[in-house]
Amino acid sequence: MLNDFINKSRVAYFSMEIALHENLPTYSGGLGVLAGDSMLSAADLDLPMVGVTLVSREGYFRQHLDLHGRQTESPETWEPSEHATRLHVKTSIHLDGEDVWIGAWLYELNGHMNGTIPILLLDTYLDENTPENQKLTHYLYGGDSRYRLKQGAILGIGGKRILQSLGFSVFRYHMNEGHAALLVPELLKQFPFRSDDVKAGEFPFDLPRVRDLCCFTTHTPIGAGHDSFGYDLVEDVIGAEIEVTILKKMAGDESLNLTRLALNGSQYVNGVAKKHADVSREMFPGYRIHAITNGIHPHRWVCPQLAELFDEYLPGWCHEPELLRNVDVIPCDQLWEAHQTAKTQLINHINQTQNVLLENDLPVLGFARRMTSYKRVDLLFTNIDTLKQIAARYPFQIVLGGKAHPNDLDGKHLIQQLHILSESLRGDIPVVFLENYDIRQAKLLVAGSDIWLNTPLRPFEASGTSGMKAAINGVANLSVMDGWWIEGCVEGQTGWAIGGVSESENGNDALSLYQKLECDALPMYYERRSDWVKMMKICIQKNGTFFNSHRMMRRYVCEAYL
Numbered sequence: 001m002l003n004d005f006i007n008k009s010r011v012a013y014f015s016m017e018i019a020l021h022e023n024l025p026t027y028s029g030g031l032g033v034l035a036g037d038s039m040l041s042a043a044d045l046d047l048p049m050v051g052v053t054l055v056s057r058e059g060y061f062r063q064h065l066d067l068h069g070r071q072t073e074s075p076e077t078w079e080p081s082e083h084a085t086r087l088h089v090k091t092s093i094h095l096d097g098e099d100v101w102i103g104a105w106l107y108e109l110n111g112h113m114n115g116t117i118p119i120l121l122l123d124t125y126l127d128e129n130t131p132e133n134q135k136l137t138h139y140l141y142g143g144d145s146r147y148r149l150k151q152g153a154i155l156g157i158g159g160k161r162i163l164q165s166l167g168f169s170v171f172r173y174h175m176n177e178g179h180a181a182l183l184v185p186e187l188l189k190q191f192p193f194r195s196d197d198v199k200a201g202e203f204p205f206d207l208p209r210v211r212d213l214c215c216f217t218t219h220t221p222i223g224a225g226h227d228s229f230g231y232d233l234v235e236d237v238i239g240a241e242i243e244v245t246i247l248k249k250m251a252g253d254e255s256l257n258l259t260r261l262a263l264n265g266s267q268y269v270n271g272v273a274k275k276h277a278d279v280s281r282e283m284f285p286g287y288r289i290h291a292i293t294n295g296i297h298p299h300r301w302v303c304p305q306l307a308e309l310f311d312e313y314l315p316g317w318c319h320e321p322e323l324l325r326n327v328d329v330i331p332c333d334q335l336w337e338a339h340q341t342a343k344t345q346l347i348n349h350i351n352q353t354q355n356v357l358l359e360n361d362l363p364v365l366g367f368a369r370r371m372t373s374y375k376r377v378d379l380l381f382t383n384i385d386t387l388k389q390i391a392a393r394y395p396f397q398i399v400l401g402g403k404a405h406p407n408d409l410d411g412k413h414l415i416q417q418l419h420i421l422s423e424s425l426r427g428d429i430p431v432v433f434l435e436n437y438d439i440r441q442a443k444l445l446v447a448g449s450d451i452w453l454n455t456p457l458r459p460f461e462a463s464g465t466s467g468m469k470a471a472i473n474g475v476a477n478l479s480v481m482d483g484w485w486i487e488g489c490v491e492g493q494t495g496w497a498i499g500g501v502s503e504s505e506n507g508n509d510a511l512s513l514y515q516k517l518e519c520d521a522l523p524m525y526y527e528r529r530s531d532w533v534k535m536m537k538i539c540i541q542k543n544g545t546f547f548n549s550h551r552m553m554r555r556y557v558c559e560a561y562l
């Protein structure tokens with residue numbers, strides 16, 4: 001079984017989170033879903049890759065909301081032995097004065113065609129470890145910075161050693177975000193210069209050799225969003241594995257910045273949308289930063305009703321989403337029916353679980369994402385009276401959802417705020433907040449909404465992917481011009497832009513949002529239904545064919561891996 005995978009040289013894809021399956025809680029949000037979609041495309045396209053991630057036995061967390069929108073969390077425990085195969089392999093790293101043993105599970109990720117990608121799930125839940133160390137791979141993004149640094153070491157250093165012990169031959173390492181950057185100094189150890197060739201103060205390793213092996217995708221357009229650790233902590237935790245003087249040369253003098261380390265250790269670096277690459281170049285001057293705009297996995301995200309239509313009229317679309325450019329061959333009434341069925345499923349799901357009743361013939365505005373300040377999830381509610389006036393003319397209903405990180409008090413407060421605001425719309429606009437937003441709910445939501453809303457603060461939306469999921473389901477986007485939407489927006493055809501691309505427009509977005517809703521989106525929905533269905537087709541045709549992970553992975557292969 002493992003032998004099927006070690007027979008050819010592969011690209012090793014390192015990611016702290018990978019959303020492998022909707023039943024497995026090994027992801028927190030967009031980054032993990034992207035990693036999962038990337039691996040699914042790799043499977044469909046039969047790319048020689050291997051994924052490396054942590055097992056996250058307790059998941060990210062399950063979100064519970066009380067009537068006032070107060071979030072509490074509980075673990076989302078899963079049992080690896082029910083889904084993966086324990087591998088006879090072990091390695092150790094010296095962390096914080098102790099040997100931490102790391103084992104691995106093999107998860108076989110099947111594409112829905114014929115390929116399979118091996119995913120290694122690193123696990124410290126072993127008898128050899130102290131009770132505390134057994135939990136190092138339990139909680140995704142849990143604990144304090146010491147815990148997270150250890151997780152980074154397990155992923156980057158441990159992951160590399162496990163690959164080697166298993167006999168994988170790797171011709172490229174891809175770091176999906178900076179979490180795995182300790183891979184770089186671990187690789188350096190393979191290429192030391194002979195000590196008598198190294199003069200005092202010179203770098204004692206062959207860095208160009210390592211850079212040749214590595215590529216790095218950055219996802220964070222916020223300075224503070226890049227994990228960094230003080231060198232006292234670094235010395236304590238990983239000093240025995242890597243000399244701090246080496247790290248200081250590559251990861252910053254002040255503190256260990258994982259993004260900086262990955263940048264210095266990679267010959268190919270990219271951002272996840274054109275705009276994000278521009279922003280990253282400004283944030284990290286002196287580095288050559290390319291752009292590969294994100295995509296979503298077609299078969300994972302197209303709802304079953306539409307998939308059936310695509311299969312009938314455009315066979316082969318799963319492997320070659322470009323075929324969707326001929327979506328016009330699908331009769332408009334059939335496309336509309338498929339969407340209405342997806343919408344009914346969403347509404348039934350909501351009506352069964354919430355004490356709000358949504359209706360099939362009113363448009364649904366969908367809006368779900370991580371509850372964190374830059375996403376500005378409350379922008380829609382800036383002026384409650386205006387919102388009511390619009391709804392009096394053109395009734396609509398709103399579905400919200402999203403988790404706040406357990407330590408993000410602002411994010412938690414935002415959810416409570418949204419509950420208060422929803423309450424103030426009672427009787428005028430039905431508003432629902434879905435508990436525990438995850439892939440399963442996202443699938444219902446992106447296909448069953450009529451308009452997909454996104455209102456981030458420029459320039460902080462690196463890409464955004466939920467709007468792409470909506471687009472391939474024929475759902476129009478109404479979004480702030482940031483991230484992928486700058487590339488995907490054709491005004492009035494694939495949806496509508498809120499404001500322009502300039503950051504100076506951040507303050508006018510609420511007005512622009514209300515105007516687009518009242519003067520463009522809703523009138524079209526109610527008064528020009530055939531134009532609306534035409535627009536659904538254009539979303540699929542222009543954006544579904546492009547913002548998918550097959551195109552994205554083909555570009556990674558051509559531009560980063562080969």
Ligand SMILES: *Cc1c(COP(=O)(O)O)cnc(C)c1O
Binds near residue numbers: 030442
């Ligand atoms: C797609 C997805 C996200 C990311 O959505 P954004 O638009 O990038 O915010 C987050 N969570 C889940 C469950 C998703 O499916």
